[in-house]
Amino acid sequence: MFYLDMTLRLFSALLAGALIGVTRERIHKPAGLRTHALICVGAAFITVLSTTVFITDDHGDPGRVAAQIVSGIGFLGAGTILKKGFSVKGLTTAATLWVTAAVxxxxxxxxxLLSSVVTVFALMIVLFLKKIELLLGGRNLPRIIITAREDKDLLGNITNWFKDNAITVESIDVEEDENNISILVEISKGDVIKAKQVMIDLTRIEGVRGAEIR
Incomplete structure (x- = not known):
């Protein structure tokens, strides 16, 4: 009976991790179904060991093992976060890994019961809150992220490009990285469609290596 209960715990963790992971797999994120399933069942197994094997009436503290799981998953999640210029990717994936370990x-x-509830909450957040966020217009103004080589005339040329295309610029910020620069341009929400239509022309400015709108 003891081993049946332990097996059920591990299988439940495997199922929950797979359910969360499949939501990331379908949008081709770096950590998908297998990664989340492995993390969830691994965290469950370590927890089982800490509460049944590593603790006795005389010594042992299962809380220490749990703390190590949390910090370990933090390092793993940090590896999925990629920052390039003003663009930061992987934060949601890192967060789902952390929640999956907790589940x-x-x-x-x-x-x-509690673990099943958190699994449902995680699925709701990943599947539905993004759509609500987009429906509400997002958290910030639309952004155009431009990567380019360092050139003293580049910023002026880019500014003139926005003026020539009648795209309202709300703010411009520049970040330097060795010989490259990243330019973050926030534009008016009403100019998003127009910007997408002429985006290819922006990449033709001398010195511009790439541009994307978010």
């Missing part, structure tokens, strides 16, 4: 720990501790 695994919950199942490993035998908290089936």
């Amino acid at each position: 695994g720990m919950g199942f490993g501790a035998g908290e089936y």
Whole structure:
């Protein structure tokens, strides 16, 4: 009976991790179904060991093992975050890895109900909140991120390009990285469609290596 319960905990963690992971897999994120399933079942197994094997009546502290899982997943999640200029990618993936580990720990501790509830909450956040965020217009103004080589005349040429195309610029920020620069341009929400239509012309400015709108 003991091993049946332990197996059920691990299987529940595997299922929960796979459910969360498949939501990332379908949009081709670096950490997908297998990664989330492995993290969830691994966290569950370590929790099971910490509460059944590594602790006795005389010594042992299962909380220490749980703390190591949290910090370990933090390092793993940090590896999925990529910053290039003003563009930061992977924050949501890192967060889902962290929550997945927490779900695994919950199942490993035998908290089936709470862990199932958190799994449902995680699925709701990943599947639906992005759509709501877009419906509400997002958190910031539309942004155009430009990568280019360092050139003293480049910023002026880019500014003139926006003026010539009648695109309202709300703010411009520049970040230097060795011989390259990243330029973040926030534009008016009403000019997004227009900017997308003429984006290819922006990349033809001498010195511009790439541009994307978000």
